[in-house]
Amino acid sequence: MPKIGMEKVRKEAVIGATMRCLCKGGFTGLSVKAIAAEAGLSTGIIYHYFRNKEDLLLNVIREAFAQSHQNVMQVVEPLTSQRDKLFKHIESIHSVVLDNPDFYTVLLNFLGQTSNNPEVKKIMTKFLSNLTSYVRRYLEEGVARKEFAPDKTKDLDVMIIALGMGLGIMCTLAPETFDHKQLGESFKSFAEKYVE
Amino acid sequence: MPKIGMEKVRKEAVIGATMRCLCKGGFTGLSVKAIAAEAGLSTGIIYHYFRNKEDLLLNVIREAFAQSHQNVMQVVEPLTSQRDKLFKHIESIHSVVLDNPDFYTVLLNFLGQTSNNPEVKKIMTKFLSNLTSYVRRYLEEGVARKEFAPDKTKDLDVMIIALGMGLGIMCTLAPETFDHKQLGESFKSFAEKYVE
């Protein structure tokens, strides 16, 4: 087994293992030992690549957010109409619950940390404003191109993201109670009602 | 100091102390010792009133949810028109962020536990379906009384709660980025648009 040029591979392996552990058992009981075992590595090597457990966890959120963002972008970017982009974006956001449930596990587990950990807060704030600004861009551009009516977009970006996140959380927490597919339809029709 | 019949007082004191600790430092460092100190009691006594730490924490969520529910009900119940009830309810939900921020701290801290702890999951599911069913009742009753048009209420209950929770979370996590007051207005106008 090679020993050189492994930094990226190892870091990814550890981050992935951490996510899997997080999904299995949540924050409580998320030990470095367990992560190392999951990654098939020794505990020591984790400290070779990450300053400490917190540093590792911060990398985990960053990675989870980046991945989720990338997934959405891959689907939305090729589209040309702002309207299509907006609705595809909404659809993508909603389908994260099923396509990438790990994202929600990570999100839900870190939400509680936000108020106590400045670094987590920074990442979380950045992530949320990132999300809204994408939607805002579609809307503004769409208005400019006369795809949407101009006057109704007040706070619509934030509303869409809030609604998407709220639904995502509810569907994740209580999938038996909240029907993911049907709520996805309602989500889209909510947006439609606004932009038309 | 009386030594008998203190059960209710002590339990409430401990639950309150736990909430304060939770708000101060989150789950990390939430030790039984710290809770006891905050409550001005010994660690031992906590085990007299609660089976263990988990039992205490479950009581904390229950209490937080019950309190929050009660606060909303107190404001909404006296009203007679379903429309008034609905909008007052929405307003109340949104103002929890400012009026009772502890509720969000507790909520955010426990969200991550939901998937791993069946008891937390039960409480959380119950809480969420409770929330939606109240809104649904206003809507159905409102339609019956012809306060609202009949055909537009598809999933509106869930949408309102999801949006309310999403906005609440966003305003709690990043108050500098998301303006609570303005979003409250937009929230209400979103609902209005739907029921009219």
Next chain:
Amino acid sequence: MPKIGMEKVRKEAVIGATMRCLCKGGFTGLSVKAIAAEAGLSTGIIYHYFRNKEDLLLNVIREAFAQSHQNVMQVVEPLTSQRDKLFKHIESIHSVVLDNPDFYTVLLNFLGQTSNNPEVKKIMTKFLSNLTSYVRRYLEEGVARKEFAPDKTKDLDVMIIALGMGLGIMCTLAPETFDHKQLGESFKSFAEKYVE
């Protein structure tokens, strides 16, 4: 076994155990676990009585220095003549090597810490100036009472302590090479030569 009023007993037990461990194996390998085992206690209890390992170690030096000082005082105090006090003091200092070898073990082990640990430095400085000031007092008082000639006492206090410590260290480090008893005689005759 009683559980109350044990603070002093426990603290002493832990400090004593630490000294014994220190004598057995030095600083290296002085683990809290080993100390606890030596004291017949659990590791946890050590942190109940001491903030951390460093706090415990500081208490150990303080205790060692205090004990050593007390031993000397017990012998010297009853004496009335300053000359007697001085020579008894010298004798006592020198016999620490044999009577209380733990003192030297502790001293030698902590000397290296002095430059890096401000608290150790404070204790050490205090201890050394304490030692010299006792000797200085005998000398000054002795001169005042005409027990000693007045002009020869320049730095004699420091010289006596330095010589005592140097001899103590040498006899401790290499007892086969340096004859404790004989050096004690020479030590005294050195002082005599000066005060006469």
Next chain:
Amino acid sequence: MPKIGMEKVRKEAVIGATMRCLCKGGFTGLSVKAIAAEAGLSTGIIYHYFRNKEDLLLNVIREAFAQSHQNVMQVVEPLTSQRDKLFKHIESIHSVVLDNPDFYTVLLNFLGQTSNNPEVKKIMTKFLSNLTSYVRRYLEEGVARKEFAPDKTKDLDVMIIALGMGLGIMCTLAPETFDHKQLGESFKSFAEKYVE
């Protein structure tokens, strides 16, 4: 950079780096990794030149002692009169505190190891008896050459070394309390008093 015949250079570099680390932070935190970093080398190479950490540390004391000895000898050797040699020697010993403070750092840090590590003990004993034997030689030779009176030299060698070491330690530990220069004068006058 040459790759062969580097043994001596590398060994010296590592020993020097170790001394610098030791002076910076003492024994605590003196890791092979830190030493390697200080020396600008990899950790692996240290094990190429030294059997293990202990072996390296033993070399460090040996080197420190040898250097210190050499420094003294350089100054003393050219002198012809035994009296001059003796006093220059005393002066040199005392000035180590200022001229080569690293020596005392090393000495103080290793003193505690002496009783537990036979190899350290051997080196330390050798060093101390070396020191005294040099002084003894001056004295004996001086008596033979009638530079000193014959009868007063009992244990004077040990006393001088003990006093020198004691003063050195005190001046190193508490330089604000013990005035190096003045004590040097007193040290010399102490010796003078004896040999005259």
Next chain:
DNA sequence: TATGAATGAGGATTCATTCAT
């Protein structure tokens, strides 16, 4: 020779829980 990735045992510390008082 030289590197630095990798290991894993061991250390300090925390903390839920119990129990004698």
Next chain:
DNA sequence: GATGAATGAATCCTCATTCAT
């Protein structure tokens, strides 16, 4: 009822040492 001393398993992290390259 109430206390807080006591336990010891579990946690994070460090570090001497090895070894593939």
